[in-house]
Amino acid sequence: MPDARRFLRLLFDTAVAAVKAQNLIPGSLPSRPKGKTIVIGAGKAAAAMARVVEDNWSGELSGLVITPYGHSVACDRIEVVEAAHPVPDAAGSKAAHRILTIAGNLADDDLVLCLLSGGASALLPVPAEGIGFQDKQSITGELLRCGADITEINCVRRHLSAIKGGRLAAACSPARIVTLAISDVPGNDASSIASGPTVADATSPGMAIEILRRYELRIPDNVMKHLESPAAETLKPGDPVFDNASFDILASSDDAINAAAGLARELKVEPLVLGDLQGNAVELAQEHAELAKKIETGEGPVWPPCVLISGGETTVKVRGMGRGGRNSEYSLALALALEGHPGIHAIACDTDGIDGTEDNAGCYVTPASLQRAHEQSIDATALLRENDSYRFFSELDDLVVTGPTRTNVNDFRAILIDARISP
Helix, strand or coil: CCCHHHHHHHHHHHHHHCCCHHHCCHHHCCCCCCCCEEEEEECCCHHHHHHHHHHCCCCCCEEEEEEECCCCCCCCCEEEEEECCCCCCHHHHHHHHHHHHHHCCCCCCCEEEEEECCCHHHHCCCECCCCCHHHHHHHHHHHHHHCCCHHHHHHHHHHCECCCCCHHHHHHCCCEEEEEEECCCCCCCCCCHHHCCCCCCCCCHHHHHHHHHHCCCCCCHHHHHHHCCHHHCCCCCCCHHHHHEEEEEEECHHHHHHHHHHHHHHCCCEEEEEEEEEEEHHHHHHHHHHHHHHHHCCCCCCCCCEEEEEEEEEECCCCCCCCCCHHHHHHHHHHHHHCCCCCEEEEEEECCCCCCCCCCCEEEECCCHHHHHHHCCCCHHHHHHCCCHHHHHHHCCCEECCCCCCCCCEEEEEEEECCCCCC
């Protein structure tokens, strides 16, 4: 087996490769229509998906997809627009309005190929009538900081939108619409992926209000007026709009996790797959540290050498003014909880290559992390309290930097337990 850092990076790279567009799109394309084919979409993988569609589609093709800044891929027939993520900007709003315009000029023999991936919700900001763009920006920012999970955030987004919650499918009618999605949502609920622009939604405006109140967020009068009106209702299951629509999840966190687990077995390391997890990053790290320590001492469900593999999306409650994403927050909490326990190494990264809004995908944790920090007069506990985990791992040169991967099935975590490996 390679050394711990190389082993963990191999697992991460294998997980990401398993959910790349070029490995997913070619065998999933629909038949050509009698009319025209329009490609629309959004997300961190949207440009890469569009490029693969172009490479595998022989007929007429045009359209527009939106991707975050830095995630673009050159396309010949499909326009690619870059916009802000996770808080939307004017570029995203303008492009999303253009997508609605494109969708509104179609016939029943046309085909709409909708390409969705993680990040699409922020990239499709079309506020409902009466909701200002600044309202959407402010509410999105507050939801991201308060610790709400992605299902809660997207529930609110759907009910404040003119494009999400099935409304894009309604705009495309009577054309046939085929959605191909790379899921970044735990549980793969289609109505939460990109906030469900092309699928039915079972949630209610009242649920959105309850979420905003649960996190004690200020609800502007115009937002409350909208949420209490019939206009906030999304399209429901059974709506005839969806009679000519299909939705296919091409890849999810499970595919990434299983690919990494398969490689671990090939390298004679027993994987323990923990699944697609949610919850507070610090609390999850503490749970994983306890499990890892039990396994290292022979009290767990598997024996070393082994690796604990999980995916999903944690949450972070922002308290301080530091830098860092949910994976570095998890990693710093894990290092503190492990207390330098020998023989335990870890990696935690976002599969999109961007942890939060930073330039790293994630971080490495080693048995020597805390000792090395102490030698450099770095107070790990204080940095975690200030949500300044990026600084901790940057100072130790333990950031994982990949650049945008142009895919996204959310987080990937692996904890290697092998007492034979030195710090």
